[in-house]
Amino acid sequence: MDKIVVKELDLFYGEQQALNSISIAMKERSVTALIGPSGCGKSTFLRTLNRMQDLTPGVKIIGQVKIDGQDVYAADTDVVLLRKKVGMVFQHPNPFPKSVFENVAYGPRIHGETDKKKLSEIVETSLKDAALWNEVKDRLHESALGLSGGQQQRLCIARLLAVGPEILLMDEPTSALDPISTMKIEELIAELKDKYTIIIVTHNMHQASRVSDRTAFFLSGDLIEEDITSVLFTRPAKKKTEDYISGRFG
Numbered sequence: 001m002d003k004i005v006v007k008e009l010d011l012f013y014g015e016q017q018a019l020n021s022i023s024i025a026m027k028e029r030s031v032t033a034l035i036g037p038s039g040c041g042k043s044t045f046l047r048t049l050n051r052m053q054d055l056t057p058g059v060k061i062i063g064q065v066k067i068d069g070q071d072v073y074a075a076d077t078d079v080v081l082l083r084k085k086v087g088m089v090f091q092h093p094n095p096f097p098k099s100v101f102e103n104v105a106y107g108p109r110i111h112g113e114t115d116k117k118k119l120s121e122i123v124e125t126s127l128k129d130a131a132l133w134n135e136v137k138d139r140l141h142e143s144a145l146g147l148s149g150g151q152q153q154r155l156c157i158a159r160l161l162a163v164g165p166e167i168l169l170m171d172e173p174t175s176a177l178d179p180i181s182t183m184k185i186e187e188l189i190a191e192l193k194d195k196y197t198i199i200i201v202t203h204n205m206h207q208a209s210r211v212s213d214r215t216a217f218f219l220s221g222d223l224i225e226e227d228i229t230s231v232l233f234t235r236p237a238k239k240k241t242e243d244y245i246s247g248r249f250g
């Protein structure tokens with residue numbers, strides 16, 4: 001079933017158009033990778049899915065984004081609920097300067113959970129689901145800033161999972177990590193897709209082919225081609241895609 005359906009989406013930063021009539025559908029419980037050279041609009045597109053662009057002055061968006069059939073840009077959309085449902089992980093892990101426990105408990109608390117036992121359960125489950133529990137269970141009350149970069153990124157994922165999202169947006173989640181930490185995040189993505197719909201921006205085509213079911217290739221604000229990942233990388237339909245994946249530019 002389609003979880004996200006985008007139709008003819010244009011985005012302008014002031015006068016400059018950064019997305020040109022993007023149409024794409026993303027299935028529930030699947031991983032879609034967004035690839036393309038720097039500045040092609042991958043991150044911009046990703047941020048339209050949970051209205052992160054609302055925070056950028058001068059942005060104009062035309063077209064439609066529907067999640068579970070609901071128009072994300074409708075006037076009555078509750079943006080706080082939208083961001084609970086559509087969580088985001090960034091390029092650089094950004095845990096709060098608080099304990100491991102408090103990082104994960106933060107979201108549920110904001111959404112009104114006060115029961116200590118319930119909070120402990122949520123923290124444990126979220127850390128387990130983010131494949132971090134075994135590494136931090138004895139240091140839950142130590143600062144999150146003492147964790148390694150890879151652990152911090154998994155903590156940020158646990159922090160998202162704690163509020164019960166359905167869609168996870170990942171903007172180059174491993175670009176600041178070493179190869180082993182990267183591998184752990186990739187393994188985690190493979191596990192998470194049983195429950196969540198995942199969209200990942202990556203500069204790394206090997207990563208796209210390892211983690212995603214479908215890949216979308218962006219160029220200069222256009223969605224050039226979107227297909228099953230193995231098809232896009234072996235038999236692309238468009239010349240521009242072929243040039244990019246064979247390393248002729250970008």
Ligand SMILES: Nc1ncnc2c1ncn2[C@@H]1O[C@H](COP(=O)(O)OP(=O)(O)OP(=O)(O)O)[C@@H](O)[C@H]1O
Pocket residue numbers: 013018036037038039040041042043044045056203
């Ligand atoms: N806040 C902003 N204000 C103005 N222009 C912006 C803003 N953010 C991005 N842009 C422009 O929009 C275009 C797309 O940028 P975007 O960051 O989405 O590309 P990207 O494909 O994610 O690139 P990268 O891989 O380098 O992160 C670029 O031309 C960029 O300069």
